[in-house]
Amino acid sequence: MLRQVAEGVLIHQSEFCQSNAVVVEGRAGALLIDPGIYGSEMACLASDLSGLGQTVVAGFSTHPHWDHLLWHAGLGAAPRYGTARCAATIRDRLSGPHWKDSLAGMIPPDIAEQISWDLFGLITGLPAETTRIPWDGPQVRIIEHQAHAPGHAALLIEERGVLVAGDMLSEVLIPMLDLNDTAEPIENYLAALRLLEGVAGDIGVLVPGHGSIGGADQVRARIDQDRAYVHALRDASVPGDPRVGPSATFGKDWLPGVHERQLQQLARRTERDGTPG
Numbered sequence: 403m404l405r406q407v408a409e410g411v412l413i414h415q416s417e418f419c420q421s422n423a424v425v426v427e428g429r430a431g432a433l434l435i436d437p438g439i440y441g442s443e444m445a446c447l448a449s450d451l452s453g454l455g456q457t458v459v460a461g462f463s464t465h466p467h468w469d470h471l472l473w474h475a476g477l478g479a480a481p482r483y484g485t486a487r488c489a490a491t492i493r494d495r496l497s498g499p500h501w502k503d504s505l506a507g508m509i510p511p512d513i514a515e516q517i518s519w520d521l522f523g524l525i526t527g528l529p530a531e532t533t534r535i536p537w538d539g540p541q542v543r544i545i546e547h548q549a550h551a552p553g554h555a556a557l558l559i560e561e562r563g564v565l566v567a568g569d570m571l572s573e574v575l576i577p578m579l580d581l582n583d584t585a586e587p588i589e590n591y592l593a594a595l596r597l598l599e600g601v602a603g604d605i606g607v608l609v610p611g612h613g614s615i616g617g618a619d620q621v622r623a624r625i626d627q628d629r630a631y632v633h634a635l636r637d638a639s640v641p642g643d644p645r646v647g648p649s650a651t652f653g654k655d656w657l658p659g660v661h662e663r664q665l666q667q668l669a670r671r672t673e674r675d676g677t678p679g
């Protein structure tokens with residue numbers, strides 16, 4: 403079911419981790435950001451869109467993690483974009499012969515069987531430093547940073563005051579740092595929060611990759627909450643964060659212990675480099 407969150411901006415929420423797909427209506431069709439997870443849900447989205455007389459004219463993936471890279475044949479064959487760094491990361495990960503197996507290892511079987519990998523990860527990288535998505539509709543500013551994943555993009559739909567935040571600023575998920583691809587995961591995360599803070603005054607509707615939609619009053623609160631968590635992680639202190647613990651796992655068995663795992667990985671980095679990054 404599509405739900406309007408601002409003029410010409412609609413959300414389709416997945417049962418998987420409250421993943422939000424975002425539809426932006428343009429002049430000749432829609433832009434679809436992070437389309438969804440289960441095949442049946444994306445088929446439902448495709449039929450909702452055709453019910454509105456909309457075809458998808460462009461896609462965009464906010465970052466190179468599997469739950470943001472899926473697609474469904476019913477959504478058509480529009481170009482699907484990401485940042486240059488996002489696309490390069492996907493290319494790199496998919497170039498090995500065993501990418502499906504390694505992904506399958508991360509996803510519980512009951513979820514994996516509802517996912518189609520047919521059109522997975524077919525992302526065209528936009529040239530580095532591209533500041534807007536090339537399409538015929540409301541201007542969408544790309545705010546690229548290196549928190550959470552390489553080439554992660556937050557998208558600001560300027561005329562509508564909507565920020566599509568990707569996997570940050572969620573009220574259900576703690577910040578998950580990119581501890582594999584970068585030498586400075588903490589600093590990258592804090593830098594990304596500063597970038598988002600810089601546009602906070604322009605945001606009336608906040609759409610996180612997972613979780614519920616926030617109003618203008620939520621923007622700074624969620625930025626502050628994410629920053630406080632990252633500071634606690636950096637200082638290896640105990641975060642007073644309601645998202646840490648079972649509530650952050652959606653009752654699933656694939657996300658528990660994220661906080662503990664991050665703490666351990668950062669402790670190993672500190673041992674090795676003298677700083678968590």
Ligand SMILES: [Zn+2]
Binds near residue numbers: 469569611612
């Ligand atoms: Zn995600």
